[in-house]
Amino acid sequence: MTARDDTIRRTLVPFPQLMSEQAAAERLDVHPATLVRWRKRGLIGFIQHGRQVRYTEQHLLDYLTQQEVRPCRDPEAPTDGESARTGSASEVTVPPGAARGSTREHDRLVAHHSALTILKPPRSSSRNGSH
Numbered sequence: 001m002t003a004r005d006d007t008i009r010r011t012l013v014p015f016p017q018l019m020s021e022q023a024a025a026e027r028l029d030v031h032p033a034t035l036v037r038w039r040k041r042g043l044i045g046f047i048q049h050g051r052q053v054r055y056t057e058q059h060l061l062d063y064l065t066q067q068e069v070r071p072c073r074d075p076e077a078p079t080d081g082e083s084a085r086t087g088s089a090s091e092v093t094v095p096p097g098a099a100r101g102s103t104r105e106h107d108r109l110v111a112h113h114s115a116l117t118i119l120k121p122p123r124s125s126s127r128n129g130s131h
Contacts, residue, residue: 016056018047024055028063038063 025032038044039053044063047054103111 016058018054018056019060021053021055024060027060 019027021032021035025035028035035044039046043066044055045059047056047059
């Protein structure tokens, strides 16, 4: 490859600016140890060349995009009353728990046995059963 070909290739395919861990941490305003932890957990992309770890602007942007929290509500939605999950004072709500007779016999017996086992008083610690 000639020097001219190399120059043309560099202008057509921009080489990403590589940042050290320290520079990337400063850019994200976190401690370098935090960035290392994120990298080891697979939360942020990186380039490893030998033992050197480097980051590009795109790695940092991708990480920040993943951390974005979208608003819970549509700002244009009406704000009358409560949301469908919490209900409102004027709406009839379904009582919590299972409806009477909706639990299968076997499940009911297992739940009863489990409750008896859990609520059973502790056994005496003496060998002959006396207190």
